Amino acid sequence: MASEENQNIIAIDGPSGTGKSTTAKTVAKELGWTYLDTGAMYRAIAWVIENEKQGNNQWLVARGKQLNEILGKTQISFDENNRVLINGVNRENEIRDPKISEVVSRYSSIPVIRAALTAQQREIGSKQPCVLDGRDIGTAVFPNAKYKFFLTTDYKTRAVRRLLELQNLGKAGDETLESVEKNLRERDELDSKREVAPLVRAKEAIEIDTSHLTIQQQVQRVLQSVGEAARCKHSPNTTPRLQCPIQS
């Protein structure tokens, strides 16, 4: 672990459906810092791999070489509205599909994928003050971040939020509260039990239970902890640029 505290990083970790992304995005906007949605990066890679393997489940057997090739030719970037572009094409809609939610935790447990995305996240965070949300920001990506938060919420509330989100995106399909909760539980299980950088609260992270909080209240808690000093450091560019291919 690096010794010096990094005052330019706000790490917001926790499982999905806890309001991490909205909180992180709003905090970044309030402070004028860059926002980086690291879950979107894992979703992007999952989407690319799903397309490459075309339903061939034997594919993963030979994944070492193919994964490196895929990572090397995949460019992930974000537009000014934080929508994900894969090789320059807007894939925001595709990566939010429940089909990707079902498989993403499987891919995000693969060390070579984590190494590649972690390197990119560190590079972006080293160039500008940055709010990152994810699962391992405060433990693995920036263990020396000065500001660390871990959001939790009860399952019922998370399922309601997630289903609403899918409905708003027009992606709810046949999903029910039960099917959404099942997916959340399965992903939590995979995310917290994987060997590399599992979902776990950094011991110094401030835990915020968002079950009964509005987004504004969550944002206020984070901003109060971060304090005024952070407001003085605006990021020159609030949208992350990730133009180079991912190298593993």
Ligand code: DC
């Ligand atoms: O936040 P999200 O639901 O969009 O994240 C999608 C998946 O990516 C999630 O199931 C776990 C994985 N993830 C991760 O392993 N590490 C991160 N820093 C962010 C997300």
